[in-house]
Amino acid sequence: MTRSNRSTNSVENLRKHEDAVVADLIYWRDPKKSGPVFGCILGVLLSLAYFSLISVLAYISLLVLTGTVAFRIYKTVFQAIQKTSDGHPFKDILQLDLTVPAEKVHEVADVAVAHANAAVSELRRLFLVEDFVDSLKFGVLLWCLTYVGSWFNGMTLIIIGVVALFTLPKVYETNKAQIDQNLALVYGNINELTAKVKAAIPLGKKEPAKEE
Numbered sequence: 001m002t003r004s005n006r007s008t009n010s011v012e013n014l015r016k017h018e019d020a021v022v023a024d025l026i027y028w029r030d031p032k033k034s035g036p037v038f039g040c041i042l043g044v045l046l047s048l049a050y051f052s053l054i055s056v057l058a059y060i061s062l063l064v065l066t067g068t069v070a071f072r073i074y075k076t077v078f079q080a081i082q083k084t085s086d087g088h089p090f091k092d093i094l095q096l097d098l099t100v101p102a103e104k105v106h107e108v109a110d111v112a113v114a115h116a117n118a119a120v121s122e123l124r125r126l127f128l129v130e131d132f133v134d135s136l137k138f139g140v141l142l143w144c145l146t147y148v149g150s151w152f153n154g155m156t157l158i159i160i161g162v163v164a165l166f167t168l169p170k171v172y173e174t175n176k177a178q179i180d181q182n183l184a185l186v187y188g189n190i191n192e193l194t195a196k197v198k199a200a201i202p203l204g205k206k207e208p209a210k211e212e
Contacts, residue, residue: 025038026169
């Protein structure tokens with residue numbers, strides 16, 4: 001197996017693993033994991049909405065440091081009273097290897113580059129009007145975003161996005177039949193409208209390849 005094939009396989013495996021982890025979190029497969037992750041992300045974002053990034057990082061770090069110092073003092077006093085020799089309370093964590101393997105960095109970089117290339121290709125296709133109807137849809141989306149941007153700032157949109165990410169998938173999974181039925185009607189109307197637009201606008205049709 002060549003190096004490029006190994007790299008492709010590792011990227012695909014990493015994507016599948018990341019997708020599985022994210023799906024488990026947003027679908028609340030294990031509430032003990034999803035709850036703290038959702039709470040921490042939302043708490044940090046709400047803090048960033050009112051304080052600067054430096055202040056938020058400083059306060060979080062100070063809170064963590066206060067907790068570890070208090071726990072260290074408590075364990076030291078407890079060991080002195082009980083006359084035990086358990087040692088440092090965080091010795092297991094201190095012995096963990098936190099070194100990031102170079103292979104993992106390369107895999108993450110490959111995934112990021114793949115997503116970036118796909119995004120650039122799609123934007124080029126839309127901005128250069130490869131398909132007139134798709135570019136028209138993109139223009140309508142951008143026009144709608146101008147209004148969204150006037151109503152909400154970036155941090156508010158991110159908070160709404162995180163809340164939606166941890167709620168809408170679970171709601172969809174619970175009410176899949178009813179939602180699919182309504183979405184089918186909406187998609188049918190959109191496809192019908194798109195077909196009419198493509199039929200009315202010649203630019204939406206691609207010219208057949210000429211035979212030499």
